Structure formats: structure tokens, C-alpha cells
Amino acid sequence: MGLDPVIHAPVRLQIVALLAAAEEAEFGFVRDQVEVSDSVLSKHASALEAAGYVDIRKGYVGKRPRTWLKLSAQGRQAYRAHVAALQAIVARSGLRLTPE
């Protein structure tokens, strides 16, 4: 039916949509935007990485560790396909998922 089970969970949809908008996002930024705990984001990020949808990069800001997340090409494509599937479902109802 086209919906991607890896992306469909509410938290993951939010993470992926957020990442789709940016090149890369910091772990802490995503955590705050999506409003989840460290552990929950960490788990979802790992799951998305395992699926090949997200690349996790570790580095430093000054001397402090920092983690960045970004959508892989595969993740971007999967997200687009997922949104298209949502669109197809919602379009059946006559709604358009478009603002205003």
C-alpha cells in the first residue's frame, strides 16, 4: 500500500520530515524539535540508520562531542515515496493535504 513502515511511525515521520528540510541537523536540535528524550531519539536514529535512511556523523564542537543526522539519498527517496503514498490515500477522500 506504499506506506513505508520504517518512516510511518509518528516520531520517525517527524524526524525524517525535519531532516528532509535541512542538509544536516544536530542531535540535540532534532530532539528538541520532535520533543522526545535522548534515548528515544537515539533509538529511532539508529533504526533509520539501519534502514539506510539516515547517516549519522560524529564530530566535535570545540572539545565536546556532537552528533549530526542527515537523510541519505535513499532516505530522501523513501520519504518522497512515503509522502506520495500518503497523498494517494488522502486524495481518495477528496482532501488534498495542501495548506489553505
Next chain:
Amino acid sequence: MGLDPVIHAPVRLQIVALLAAAEEAEFGFVRDQVEVSDSVLSKHASALEAAGYVDIRKGYVGKRPRTWLKLSAQGRQAYRAHVAALQAIVARSGLRLTPE
């Protein structure tokens, strides 16, 4: 975050979107469109009814029993809100969930 957990599950989203398009739909029609078994549709329909989102009407066609499902006003509103929430999330990514 606005997504309605009752509606969000893939099968339920499909059911609700389908019902949103019509006045009423027959059980068998919905089952075939959504491609689930009798038991799965029956359970989801009951869950949606318990949430107050769907009205289940039983009647006959000739002498054979038949069940119709329809979105309640509350269900329609919840669906609209859910779609708006999806829209809000997806819009962040720059996508629009609009066809073409």
C-alpha cells in the same frame, strides 16, 4: 503533535480516507479496497466505532445481512485534523503532499 493515534495506523488511515469520500460504504467493499481480512476489518471498524469516529449500521439486502460503515461527524472532524497535522509535518520538509 496532532497526529491522531486512532487514525494514524496505516489500515485505519485507509479506512477513514475511504469513508470520508462516501456517505456510507459496505463492509465488503471496504474490506476489498483496503485489502484486509474480514477479521481485521471487523476489529478496526469496532475500534473506530469505540472511538466515536465511525457509525456501524446493520441491515439487509434482500434476506442477507449487510453492514455499512460511515464516518460520524466526529470522525470527519478528527480525520480533517489528522490530515492537517500530517500537512504541518510534511510542509516542514518543503514538500506539499499535493499531486503533480
Next chain:
DNA sequence: AAAGTACTTTCCTTCTTGGAAAGTGAAACC
């Protein structure tokens, strides 16, 4: 009486999630 129709319910097993808390490794503080 037996079989079929149109679902409904129960049973059971699996998957997913989330919160809480402990763990890790490096850096900063006293």
C-alpha cells in the same frame, strides 16, 4: 440436515514503543 453467507470473537504470538535507569568515554572542575 448440511452448507453457505456475512461477519464477530477469541486465542495466540510477534512487533513496536516508550520510560527509566545504568553505562560509556572524554573533558572540565576542585
Next chain:
DNA sequence: GGTTTCACTTTCCAAGAAGGAAAGTACTTT
């Protein structure tokens, strides 16, 4: 040097969701 803190990660656990299979229900049809 020992203790905290920071930035996550992992483990533990308990709860809820979901689906398939199969049995059940209430009639009707053959």
C-alpha cells in the same frame, strides 16, 4: 587525582497494537 558533567547509547522492562487462524453466531438457502 577524583568527581561531575556532557552527550549520547544500551539495557531492561512492561504495555499496547496488530495480524493470522480458527471457532462462533444467526440466519438462509439447498
